[in-house]
Amino acid sequence: VLEEMKMPFSRALIGNFFQDQPRLGNQFLEDSILQSYLRRHLPPVVLKEASQDLGRFGQRIVDELDTLGRECELSPPHLEHYDAWGRRVDRIITCPAWKKMKEVSAEEGLVAAAYERKFSSWSRLIQIVKLYLYTPSSGYFSCPLAMTDGAAKVIESLGRPDALQDAFRNLTSRDPKRFWTSGQWMTERKGGSDVAYGTETVARAQADGTYKLYGYKWFTSATDSDMTLTLGRVEDAQGQIIPGTKGLSLFYLEVRNAKGQLNGIEVQRLKDKLGTKQVPTAELLLDGVKALRISPEGRGVASISNMLTITRIHNTVAAASAMRRVINLAREYASKRFVFGSLIKDHPLHMQTMARMEVQARGAFFLLMETARLLGLEETNMATEQDQHLLRLLTPIAKLYTGKQAVAVISEGLECFGGQGYMEDTGLPAILRDAQVLTIWEGTTNILSLDVLRSVMKSQGQVLSAFFASAQEKLEASSTIPTLSKSTSRLLQALENLKDFTQKAGMRGNGFMELAARDFAYSLAKIYIGCLFVDHAAWAGATESDVYCAERWSEQDLCPVHTAESSGCYNTDAVSMDRQLVYENSPL
Ligand code: UCC
Ligand code: FAD
Incomplete structure (x- = not known):
């Protein structure tokens, strides 16, 4: 019997090693790129006040909200069609945690803050940052919040008509009893x-x-x-x-x-x-x-398009913040899991994998912040014409590009946990499942690529001129900084290629740009994100990692539309070849 007691695995004894689970820290305090972005851009008084609130909220997420969010996943809603006596009632039953999220959203002013405009043009950006912290722990209550924000925006853009005054007040209320979604x-x-x-x-x-x-x-x-x-x-x-x-x-x-x-x-x-x-x-x-x-x-x-602008930006929040969350958990895990004689974080190949994910997540973050900054300017009548054109263009670009990034980065993120990343009770698979919708709702990738074309056509090219001007401005400071010269020259070359493509495109027949739409949108996204990286890395407060990120980002094909065009991907025979390929051996 004594011999058996010494065995590590026997009957009730299941071994004594248990892997520590990855810890969720204060996502505001632990996010270096968010911290440095805010330090760089916000006026000091605004920075001080906003940081206090965001730091407190970051802790509330750890202490209270993350568990509630998980509860929403574990207790999904259901529908009761009939009551006990056969009456049709169509009751949608949601869990207490979901209801609590509605109260929290009101208390925290997650919609209200954007309309109170306490911090002038920075109000919108600060609201978006708060949503960025909240979304991965929100049990997807961020979805109704997106639409609530969108509805408030539509009502505001209609001049808050009398019949909608109450609705507007409720949508933007901080009172949980009054707050509407x-x-x-x-x-x-x-x-x-x-x-x-x-x-x-x-x-x-x-x-x-x-x-x-x-x-x-x-x-x-x-x-x-x-x-x-x-x-x-x-x-x-x-x-x-x-x-x-x-x-x-x-x-x-x-x-x-x-x-x-x-x-x-x-x-x-x-x-x-x-x-x-x-x-x-x-x-x-x-x-x-x-x-x-x-x-x-x-x-x-046309009238609901104001709602689309807001919900598409919220979609970008969801994409960027989900990437951030999976990376932060994976880096925690890498410092706890021990394999092949060392912690995973000490295996250079694993760090390379994670660094690549980090570059993607930072790129998405910068694009989100830029869009939020422009929206804030527009909402306080401080946007120049160039800002307005850029906002129109970057909204679909950010939505379509970050949605795709999120699926790829989160999938890689799950792999960082090995088999545990595939286990439902870790909560990790839900992050991937939830990310897949980001490319579909609020307009699929192709539809948003066509929306990019719509914005260019409707403005008779002014949107594109604004893009080139802004990209060029962002590269100005970096061109004289030796550590950024390689990244800057790659981006300048990509801009040249893009200009070259747009000039040629003007001379091509109908259907050419439609076929190029997705690659065109990706090129705009890749180049603009590159410019944002370089612009940030050229700031006096930037770190070595900022320079490294700019370099890593800019070494990819930044202008795929030019590359594909050069290899004939948009020719008329490509259209029939594409169809032939897809339907090869199909009876259709
Ligand atoms: O999926 C949904 C909700 C999911 C849950 C909430 C999630 C929120 C994120 C949460 C994250 C946690 S709601 C369903 C979303 N549905 C879509 O996004 C529809 C996708 N389809 C499109 O976007 C199409 O491109 C359409 C529907 C806009 C195409 O419609 P039309 O009528 O064929 O388009 P037109 O004729 O080109 O445009 C009509 C007018 C024009 O203005 P005018 O008449 O002045 O020339 C356009 O310029 O609408 C204007 N317009 C826009 N304006 C069209 N799109 C836009 C735009 N994006 N911005 C400004
Ligand atoms: P389709 O339009 O049939 O598209 C099918 C495919 O064809 C897509 O890949 C698309 O990219 C492609 N395609 C279509 N047209 C073109 C084109 N011209 N060129 C190239 N490719 C094209 N909608 C709401 O209104 N409110 C909601 O609250 C809401 N919630 C949703 C929640 C979830 C979980 C999901 C999955 C969807 C929700 N939707 C909602 C619907 C969503 O907005 C639509 O599913 C989406 O806009 C796509 O429309 P569809 O499903 O009709 O696809």
């Missing part, structure tokens, strides 16, 4: 990208000036929200509607009445999703929903 119902069964073709919802005018909506919304996230913005086609007196984008108008509606009953809505089912399982996403039948038209007739898409 909003949905964004755009997608119908026929199309989420092609909204103009896909929207079948009709709006029937009522005698009191309101409308009743009839339709089927195919994806509605955070359907437990208080209100929503949605699109529909107004019927004329003969019951006729106008097809296409010119027939779409924007509507405001409250999801439930004062008694908590649904406003002419039936929740058909909750979606069975790969990720974002914390968020109730439903299919809804609109069967005479009482709504207000809040855009002029036929201006629905």
